[in-house]
Amino acid sequence: MTTVTEFRPSRSDGRPVWEEEAGPVGKGLKGLSLTAICLLILGPLWVVVVTSLSDAETVNDAGGLVVVPGRLTVRAYAEVLSGGAVTRAVLVSTGITAVGTLISMVVSVLAAYGLSRPRSFAHKPILATMMITMFFGAGLIPTYLLVQNLGLMDSYWSLILPGCVSVFNLLVLRSFFMGTAPELIDAARIDGAGEWRILLQVVLPLSRAVVAVISLFYAVGYWSSWFAASLYLNDQNRYPLQNVLNSFVLRHQAPTGMSQAINTGAVPGLSVQMAVMVIALVPVVCVYPFVQKHFQKGMLIGAVKG
Known part of the structure; x- marks a missing residue:
């Protein structure tokens, strides 16, 4: 009888070659x-x-x-933040990001927790239906008509509700929730806890890492989005920051209130463009270091379990 031994290069201590110190x-x-x-x-x-x-x-x-x-x-920054279109756009983007991230996380957490419970009603068909949307979409025109028929045109809700939930993020949350020790959940049920209390006091405290990472993903998505606003907002005075940046840098259309300063040469147009870009980058650069430590635990473990 012949046995086949798997080839595994290793040192004398049994450690694989690729784990050796460089x-x-x-x-x-x-x-x-x-x-x-x-x-x-x-x-x-x-x-x-x-x-x-x-x-x-x-x-x-x-x-x-x-x-x-x-x-x-800092003349360019003073001109940008002097209360004109850029300042208004920063406030719009901040509000959309805050409200959108909150709504997206509430919906995603509730859906992921429900789909992670093996005895929940019709969780497999619902999960399969959601996964289909990752590969097949209705298209731009049907989505536009849907937003129009819902009366969301020229409304900030049109920038939040159509893309409120990412199925990929929901699957990562679901996988992480499924990795919660069943003993903890059973113990909570024995103590009389309902599903809401189990979610809020047992599951979520153990899932801070993945919740932080997914929140960052949603927030960056809302902050960086510009295509939806160009479709659904007719009033340019309601544009978020990314649309103002797109108009200024690519179309060379100076925001309202800054044309005179740029045309007279008081402030270089290029400096103002770069100042708007820096303002658009600052929130992500400031938030990322606080969430970076959770990336490996939140994404890798959440993607493998379940």
């Missing part, structure tokens, strides 16, 4: 790779920030984007 050459290549990646990411950000802080003379001397700082000024 040598000097390997460490050097890793360091160079990480340095190159950091430069590719931070380089453009540096240029955007420096250009936004440069005066007209520095921008003209550089012939466009500024790499080496010259005379620095």
Whole structure:
């Protein structure tokens, strides 16, 4: 009788070769790779920030984007945040992101918890129906007609409700909820807890990581969205920040109240464009470090379990 032994390269201590500590050459290549990646990411950000802080003379001397700082000024930011279209757009985007993220998380958590319970009513057909929408969509025109018939045109609800729930995020939440120890849930039921109390006091406290990550995904999606507003909002004064940025940078249409300052040369148009881009990046850059520690636990464990 012949037995086949699986080939598994290893050291004398039984540890696989790919788990060995890297040598000097390997460490050097890793360091160079990480340095190159950091430069590719931070380089453009540096240029955007420096250009936004440069005066007209520095921008003209550089012939466009500024790499080496010259005379620095915050005139572009003062002009952007002087109460015009950009300030209004920031408030609109902040409100849409806050309300939209709250609604999306409430709906996603409730749906994911219901679908994670093996004895819940028709959870398999409902789950299958939701998964179909990940691969097949109605299309742009039917979605537009639906929003129109629901009376959501030129309303901020049209930017929230049509894309309120992401099935992918819901599946990640469901997988994480299914990994909750059944003993804890059974113990809570024995103590007289209902489903609402089990969800709020047992499941959610154990799922802070995945809830934080999915909340960030929803928030970034709402903050960065611009296509829906271009479809459903007819009044440009109601545009969120990304649409103002798109009009200013790509179409070269200065926001209301800044045309005179740009045309007279008091503030370089390029500096104002870069200032709007920095303002659009700041919320994500500020929030991400607080959620980054939860990414591995929230996404990898949530995606594997269940």
